[in-house]
Amino acid sequence: MLLSVVVRMVNRIAAGEIIVAPANALKELLENSFDAGASRVEVVVKDGGLKLLQITDDGHGIHKDDLPLLCQRFATSKIEKYEDLESIDTYGFRGEALASISHVSRLSVVTRTADSDCAWRATYSDGELKEVKPTAGNRGTQIIVEDLFYNVPSRLRAVKGGSDELSKIVDVAGRYAIHSNVGIGVKKFGESHFALSTRPGLSVKERIRAVYGNSIAGELIPIDIDGIEDYGVVKSAGQITNPNYNNKKAIAPVFFINNRLVSNDVLRRALNSTISHFIPKGHRSFIYLSLLIKPQNLDVNVHPTKREVRFLHEDEIVEKICIRVTEELSKIDSSRSFPTQTLLPHNIRKRKVNEEEEEESKAPLAPSLQKKRLDYKLVRTDASQSRITSFIKAVESSQYTETPTEAPTRIFDSQLSDAEDDKSEATTVTNTTVIPSQAQTQAQAQHQHNYTKIDKPQVEVNLQSILNLREEVQLSSNRQLTEMFANLTYIGIVDSDRRLCAFQYNVKLMLVDYGSLLTEFFYQVALQEFSNFGIVRLETPVSLKHLLSHIYESEVETTLNVEDILDMIVDMREMLDEYFSIGIDVSNPDDPQLTTLPLMLKGYIPSLSKLPMFVYRMGAKVDWNDEEQCLDGILRQIAMLYTPEYISEGTPEMDEMQKQVLAQQRYDLNLTMENIIMPSVKRRFLAPHKLKKDVIEIANLPGLYRVFERC
Structure with missing residues (x-):
């Protein structure tokens, strides 16, 4: 209705x-x-x-x-x-x-x-x-x-x-x-x-000076258009800047038709095109033009706000105006003035120049030119400077070197071929025992191996799938985030249970989910080291069945049985060894053994408690039917293996020994983050756009000054 x-x-x-x-x-x-x-x-x-x-x-x-x-x-x-x-x-x-x-x-x-x-x-x-x-x-x-x-x-x-x-x-x-x-x-x-x-x-030029300033008014030339009376134009006048006017900021042209402020796209485009032949590329001119047209040739009732009008013989009038502008600018284009800088004569000896520069640098600036130091904008830490703790070698506490075990897994001596280090360098790790369900702290592993050297040639990777993945990393990177991580000053872990750490960037205090950060970082390292990984060789190989049994005995929901996963990994063992340094020993077909792992960073070994989930996800979560998806999936699983685990903050029901163990784990992880992982992040990480949601600013120096009025 x-x-x-x-x-x-x-x-x-x-x-x-x-x-x-x-x-x-x-x-x-x-x-x-x-x-x-x-x-x-x-x-x-x-x-x-x-x-x-x-x-x-x-x-x-x-x-x-x-x-x-x-x-x-x-x-x-x-x-x-x-x-x-x-x-x-x-x-x-x-x-x-x-x-x-x-x-x-x-x-x-x-x-x-x-x-x-x-x-x-x-x-x-x-x-x-x-x-x-x-x-x-x-x-x-x-x-x-x-x-x-x-x-x-x-x-x-x-x-x-x-x-x-x-x-x-x-x-x-x-x-x-x-x-x-x-x-x-x-x-x-x-x-x-x-x-x-x-x-x-005031004159038109002085009015323009009062509104737009001397820089425009000093470069104006008048434009009087003749020969358009036949098209109904009673009077016309204008002002435009000459080619000597340097300005890259666009100024909307000022058009008045019958004393009414209007916009006219046809006239604007035609004038801009005409003037562009006389000024440097990317520069803009100021245009003021007034036309008085016979009222019977003009329709003012076109737009609700009267910002647009229509008039007869528009094309002919615009053409005449452009011709006149071209004539006026051509007169001035024969000579052009440019800002200049005085240079010293070439016959002055270099020593004298250096002496003068030294004297000038020693001379104090005039009071009006001296830059005032602002305390609330002062960056008091240098991101490129090492911290004193990086020169102090941690001493292990003997109470954490032995762990009782029912089914021990011997770890590893390790061989290394890191792109950042000598290709002939390798490492041997002393023996200890771990239970896969318990976390081996990163700092302990760090201090349990010594490096030796081996020969391993560098492999040039031309596999299109890997090249595509590397290109995706480049295209998805965020320049501002990458610069932030390249110039961070690491502060420490704030919450190991939620995997949060703090760092300083310029005058800002930032909080980041280091779980998300390091998963992306280790993925990029693995992608870069593809086919050229260092080798972590387990001193005693680990049974894949034994590792998977921890998954199936736990409450983790599984989609494949043990046999299917083992068959998949064993069938792909040559590819895993060649591309990822994941060694599988099938000398006993009924019980394949894990013998080697890829080494991502010198001095950092992941928690072995993550091996069961790593092996299970390798079989169940990787798409083995598509080459690029398969390689990407394996690289993701390696990155997740190397990402530090959650470390509980503890509960009131824990005894004192358990609390001390957790405290030592948090301390060791923080030490590893500060001295090994975060320095590598600063050197090698291209931060993707999706990481924005995992980084937040929690404070900044100017804001703190506004609250506390001091640092």
Whole structure:
């Protein structure tokens, strides 16, 4: 069923088409002031024009008898019939501006004519006059717009407000100041100085100087276009910057057609294309152009905000303008001035130059040039400097060197071929025993081996799947995150149970999930070392069946049985050994043995308690049917093996010995992170975009200074 929309809703919808932002309201009100013959207009803005937009002019004012119709839609003194549009020579003509503003704000008008004994203050709501009362006031009109868009929440949320809207208001006012020769001042509410101030009676060049500064005004050349009178152009004038003006920031061209600020994409593109032949690539010019066209050739009723117009013979007029601009710029293009720097003569001896530079470096800077040290921006740590603890060799506590076991697994002596080290270097690890269900601390493993050297040639990898994976790592890297990790200063582990550690970057304190970080890091190391891994050789091979039995005896949900996993790994043993240094001994077909593992970082051995899950996931979670997916899956499993485990913070039910063991594990892990893992992260890690969610800033020095007023 169709229903007629209520009048109030119709008016509010129409107002939203005309008053899009505070700058649009200002444009309409400025044009009203110009139509009233004002020579000076002052604008006061609060909260970007949303809280207050006040325009005061010294025009002829509004008669009291006209106040009831002032804010009604289509009430205008500019036209009486449609044909009047063909001869319109005023800014306003539809009678919609004040009506639209009154429907989306709280509107007040203070006005006085020359023949009135006092001023009159009128308030409006939804286009209706609410109250009129006499008040003191000067000749002219003051429009007070308060709480703009208070009844249109969606539009209010869309408008940024504050400095952004103030910039737009100053921009609109400045463009009208250039063209209208009316003095315009814009300032924020409560401030004495003006953000923009121009005087009436200035030349165009001086008005441009007041709005855009000396850099533009000093390089202007006038443009007078002749020969377009036949196309209905009564008068034309403009100013553009010459080729000597260097500016890379785009400035929207200032176009006025019949004294109306408009945008014209055809004219803008044509002028930019013409000027681009005379200025360096990437530079921009300032353009001001005013055209006075016969009213009958111009259609001003095209756009709700009147920002666009249409006129006859547009192509011919644009072409004539571009030809004239080309002629003027060609006159100046014969000579070009550039900023220069004085160079020392070549016959001055190098020693003398060095002596002068040394003397200049010793001389104190002038007080105005001395850079003040800001304590709250001072970085007090050097990310490239080693910490003193890295030179202290940890001494193992004997109470943790032996662990009772029912089914021991001997670990390993180790051979190494790390890309960062000599290819002839290897390591031998002393014997100890572990239970796979218990964590072997990284620092203990670190101090239980000695390195020797072997010969192992470097393999050049041309496998397309690996090249694709390496390219994916490059493409997914985030430059800012990578720079952050390359220049971090490691602080320590904050929570080993949730795998959180802290580091400093410049003046920021960051918190990172080191589980996610190191999984990505070790994946990249494994991808880089593909076919060239160092070798961790287990002194006593470990039964794969024995390792898998720990998985099937636990509460872990499994999808494949032991035989299927063993068959899969045994069938792929040659590939695993050649590409990943994962050795499988099948001399006893009924009980295959794990003999070697890949070595990722010199001095760091992963927790052997992760071997059961590593072997199970190798068989159950890797897609062995697709080459690239298979290699990627194995690399992921190796990375997960090398990622440090969760270490519990302990519970009240634990005895003192258990708490000491956990404390020692946390200490050893922190030592390994500080001296081995994080230095490698700084050198080799390309941080991916997805790691953003795992890194947060928890404090920064400027913020702490604001709270504590000291470091």
